[in-house]
Each structure stands twice: as structure tokens, then as C-alpha cells.
Amino acid sequence: MDTFLQVTAYGLLQGGLLALVAVGFSLVWGIMNIVNLSHGAFVILGAYIAWEVQGWFGLDPFLGMFVSAIVLFCVGYVIQRYLINLIVNGPVFITLLLTFGINMALIQGMNLVFTADFRSIQTSYGSNSFEIGNIRIPLVRLLAFLLAIVITFALVAFVKRTRTGISIMATGMDRGAARLMGIRARHVYALTFAISAALAGMAGTMIATIETFDPSKAGKFTLMAFVVAVLGGLGNMYGALVGGLLIGLVEAWAGQYLSGTWVNGIAFLVLILVLIFRPNGLVGKAFYAARVEI
Amino acid sequence: MLEVKKLCTGYGRIQVLWDIDFAVGENEIVALVGPNGSGKTTLLRAITGMIPVKSGSVDFLGESIKGQSIEEIVSRGIAHVPEGRRLFPGLTVRENLILGAWRTKETSVDHVVDLFPRLGERLNQIAGSMSGGEQQMCAIARGLMSKPNLIVIDELSLGLAPVVVDEIIQALPSIAESGTSILMVDQDVDAALTIATNAYVLEAGHCVLSGKASDLLADPRVQESYLGVG
Numbered sequence: 060m061d062t063f064l065q066v067t068a069y070g071l072l073q074g075g076l077l078a079l080v081a082v083g084f085s086l087v088w089g090i091m092n093i094v095n096l097s098h099g100a101f102v103i104l105g106a107y108i109a110w111e112v113q114g115w116f117g118l119d120p121f122l123g124m125f126v127s128a129i130v131l132f133c134v135g136y137v138i139q140r141y142l143i144n145l146i147v148n149g150p151v152f153i154t155l156l157l158t159f160g161i162n163m164a165l166i167q168g169m170n171l172v173f174t175a176d177f178r179s180i181q182t183s184y185g186s187n188s189f190e191i192g193n194i195r196i197p198l199v200r201l202l203a204f205l206l207a208i209v210i211t212f213a214l215v216a217f218v219k220r221t222r223t224g225i226s227i228m229a230t231g232m233d234r235g236a237a238r239l240m241g242i243r244a245r246h247v248y249a250l251t252f253a254i255s256a257a258l259a260g261m262a263g264t265m266i267a268t269i270e271t272f273d274p275s276k277a278g279k280f281t282l283m284a285f286v287v288a289v290l291g292g293l294g295n296m297y298g299a300l301v302g303g304l305l306i307g308l309v310e311a312w313a314g315q316y317l318s319g320t321w322v323n324g325i326a327f328l329v330l331i332l333v334l335i336f337r338p339n340g341l342v343g344k345a346f347y348a349a350r351v352e353i
Numbered sequence: 354m355l356e357v358k359k360l361c362t363g364y365g366r367i368q369v370l371w372d373i374d375f376a377v378g379e380n381e382i383v384a385l386v387g388p389n390g391s392g393k394t395t396l397l398r399a400i401t402g403m404i405p406v407k408s409g410s411v412d413f414l415g416e417s418i419k420g421q422s423i424e425e426i427v428s429r430g431i432a433h434v435p436e437g438r439r440l441f442p443g444l445t446v447r448e449n450l451i452l453g454a455w456r457t458k459e460t461s462v463d464h465v466v467d468l469f470p471r472l473g474e475r476l477n478q479i480a481g482s483m484s485g486g487e488q489q490m491c492a493i494a495r496g497l498m499s500k501p502n503l504i505v506i507d508e509l510s511l512g513l514a515p516v517v518v519d520e521i522i523q524a525l526p527s528i529a530e531s532g533t534s535i536l537m538v539d540q541d542v543d544a545a546l547t548i549a550t551n552a553y554v555l556e557a558g559h560c561v562l563s564g565k566a567s568d569l570l571a572d573p574r575v576q577e578s579y580l581g582v583g
């Protein structure tokens with residue numbers, strides 16, 4: 060029983076991070092209908108930036124993640140504004156091709172700059188943990204989990220409560236009508252993508268305090284973001300949270316009771332089951348159900 | 354206020370409008386009438402930049418707006434209520450209205466609720482869940498939120514119950530008096546010409562008739578083609 064609870068706790072803690080990885084991916088998909096295959100590369104890039112910042116200035120990763128967020132916000136904005144916007148109305152195959160290319164460029168770029176060696180961000184408190192009953196909770200994982208949850212809720216509050224956030228939702232629902240309001244759709248798209256990249260960067264930094272990373276891990280995070288986003292319901296941010304926690308749990312249980320190689324298989328099995336029984340995802344229906352184009 | 358001269362436009366290679374001349378003045382209600390496919394919607398789209406103008410000029414408040422983006426034209430003070438209303442279906446009525454005031458950052462909805470009191474009761478309702486008439490009121494109110502100099506309304510009464518159409522039509526003169534001129538397209542020619550100051554008749558992409566709305570209402574050609582009289 061103790062093993063089960065321990066594994067469950069780890070799964071939940073990991074799930075919070077997966078949710079943070081996926082929430083931006085889901086936002087971009089829901090608003091712009093872009094499946095961003097370079098999302099995982101943003102996660103890894105965020106990890107490298109925080110790693111470098113720690114190396115140069117000794118900045119704690121939980122502060123360094125804000126540097127990652129700012130850098131990735133800018134990178135994301137520029138990529139969307141000057142690259143993806145050119146083909147944002149194209150067929151999904153074209154957007155897939157472009158983000159796939161961006162992904163390759165980023166990964167190879169990181170290989171060149173940072174080498175393919177495994178890295179991790181060490182902290183003085185990295186091995187601290189505390190116990191609840193017989194369950195051991197590592198401090199860093201708990202901190203990362205709590206931050207991931209807070210950031211996800213902050214994003215939801217931003218999108219639903221602020222003028223800018225509402226303009227993002229409106230542009231996602233009907234781009235043509237949004238432009239008729241005077242909303243600059245190209246800027247809104249770039250902003251949405253920038254926010255998504257910034258969140259990926261923060262998630263990447265926190266992941267780097269827990270496990271090792273290298274450029275080739277990018278694909279794994281894109282895949283996880285995809286599974287979690289579809290599981291939760293596209294564009295649905297609470298859905299990404301629920302989906303992330305579920306996949307975290309499933310992965311932890313599968314890793315413990317089956318074998319490590321089954322982890323991805325089981326994750327996709329859960330995805331397929333959810334899609335059979337709840338085609339719109341776990342949480343309600345996708346908010347952008349009524350998309351129209353000009 | 355709005356002056357269009359020799360305007361030609363179309364979709365891709367297919368030309369839809371030829372040499373259209375017309376003008377909308379201060380506090381005026383101008384109606385565009387004509388059969389389906391005559392180019393009324395296309396003309397409205399060309400004015401607000403939704404489709405490019407091929408030749409001719411479009412001046413608004415003394416400056417050319419030809420070739421500008423939708424966002425630029427809208428921020429100069431033209432609101433466009435598009436065909437099919439195009440509300441943001443998943444947002445509340447209040448959120449829709451607030452987005453209507455995107456360029457002026459106005460957050461008070463009082464002045465449009467005064468105009469359409471029904472919206473006042475529905476501010477927190479999801480826009481897509483309202484009846485067609487209420488959605489049209491919301492769409493017009495959204496257009497008026499930024500207190501534009503000109504509001505362009507496409508297919509005002511399409512698919513709406515006559516009672517609601519009356520309610521909306523009744524509100525138009527007070528909108529025009531309060532400083533927002535109206536350029537409208539409506540299939541209900543009788544109603545449109547009754548409240549309009551001036552009107553233009555389009556046929557197959559050409560402006561075939563224009564003048565004071567009251568004169569057109571009495572014109573035998575209009576009566577025969579659109580009013581089923583004579």
C-alpha cells in the first residue's frame with residue numbers, strides 16, 4: 060500500500076509539470092488551430108537558458124525560470140509574428156511542416172550551442188525532502204508542482220478576466236469578427252504563441268531541476284503535450300490540468316507495475332479510451348466549437 | 354463623411370462592382386437596396402477593407418482609407434456589423450460589447466443598453482444562446498460601443514421575427530441623431546426606405562438609381578421591383 064501511495068504521489072507531482080507543458084500547447088491549438096511540433100524544443104530551450112543563467116550568475120532555477128520565460132516569450136513572439144503568421148490560414152499539413160522544421164532547427168541549434176551531453180540543474184536543496192506518513196515528498200518536486208498549478212490558474216485568470224485575454228478568446232472564435240472590432244489578429248496570434256512558449260520555458264526549467272535533459276528529449280515533451288491537450292479537450296486550460304495529472308498518474312503506475320517500456324503505450328491507451336467515450340476531452344466541450352473564418 | 358467615387362472591386366478576377374458613386378453625410382441613414390447578388394454586401398466589405406478596392410476612391414472624414422487594413426479603418430471610426438452578425442458565440446453579451454469598444458477602451462455599456470433595454474437583462478448570458486433578434490441587437494450594440502462616426506449594418510433583418518425587426522428599426526433614427534451615421538443593407542426595402550434619408554439601388558454591380566429615400570419609395574420602378582406594388 061505504501062508503495063502505491065508513494066508512486067501515486069510521484070505521479071501527481073509529475074502530472075502538474077506535464078500540465079504546465081501542455082497548457083500552452085493546448086492554448087495555441089485551440090486559438091490558432093496550430094499543432095505546434097516545436098513545443099517540446101521550447102521546453103528544452105527553457106531548461107538550457109536557466110542552466111546557463113545559473114552557471115553564469117548563480118541564479119536559483121526557481122528565479123531563473125523567469126529569465127527563461129522572458130527569453131522564450133520574445134522568441135515565441137518573433138517566430139509567430141514573422142514566420143507562422145505567413146501560413147496561419149494554410150491547411151494543417153503546412154503548419155505541421157513549418158513547426159516541424161522549426162523544431163529541427165531549434166534542436167540542432169541547441170546541439171551545436173549546448174552539445175548533446177546530459178545536463179541537469181543542481182540546487183543546494185535539491186536532495187531535501189520531507190515525509191507524510193510513510194510517503195517521501197521531494198521538496199523540489201513539490202515546489203515545481205505547486206508553481207505549475209499556480210501558473211496554470213494564473214493563465215486561465217488572464218485569458219478569462221482581462222481585456223487582452225478576452226481578445227485572445229474572441230480571435231480564436233472568429234478571427235474576421237475580431238478584426239472588425241479593431242483587434243490586430245496578427246499581434247494577438249503572436250502574443251498567444253509567445254505566452255505558450257514562455258510557459259514551456261518555465262516548465263522546462265522546473266523539469267531540469269528534477270531530471271536530466273538534452274536536446275533529443277524535445278520530442279518526448281511535444282508528444283506528452285499532445286496527449287495531455289487532446290485528453291483534456293483542445294484549448295481547454297483546466298482540461299490540460301486534469302489531463303496532465305491523469306497522464307502523470309498513469310505513467311507512474313505503468314512504470315511501477317508494468318515496465319518502463321510500457322509507459323508511453325499505456326498513456327496512449329488512456330488517450331484512445333478517453334477519445335472513444337468522451338470525444339471532446341475530459342473537461343466539457345472545447346470552447347472554440349464555433350470557429351468561423353472570414 | 355464617407356465618400357465613394359468610381360469604386361470597382363470583386364473577388365479575385367471576378368469583378369462584382371462597377372463605378373459605384375455614393376456618399377453618407379452626418380446624421381444620415383443611407384440604405385442600399387437591390388436583389389440578391391447585386392453587390393450590396395460586397396460594397397460594404399470593400400468600404401471596411403475586408404476585400405481590396407480595385408480602383409476608385411474611398412474617403413472617410415476627408416482622408417483616403419482605400420487600401421488600409423480592416424483594423425486601421427475600424428480605428429478611424431467605422432463599425433461594421435457583418436452579415437450573419439458574427440458575435441463571439443462563447444463569450445457573454447457584456448464581453449462581446451466590451452470587445453466592440455476595443456479601440457476606445459470604454460467599459461460602460463450603459464449607452465447601448467439604453468438603446469436596447471433587452472440586452473440589459475442579458476449581459477451575463479452567453480451570446481450564442483440568445484435568439485436571433487437579440488443577437489442582432491447585440492451585434493449592433495457591439496458596433497456602437499466605440500461611438501463610431503459611421504456604422505455599417507449588413508442584412509439587418511435577415512431571418513428575424515418581424516416584431517424584433519421593428520424594434521431594431523425604431524432604434525435607428527435616434528442612433529443617427531446621436532452622431533453615428535448609418536449605412537444599411539436590408540431585404541425589407543419598404544422598412545429601409547421609410548427610415549432612410551437617402552438610398553441607392555444596386556443591380557448587377559451597377560448603381561441604377563439613387564436619391565432621397567422618400568422619392569425612391571414613390572418611384573414606380575422601385576415599387577414594381579421591390580415593393581410588389583403596381
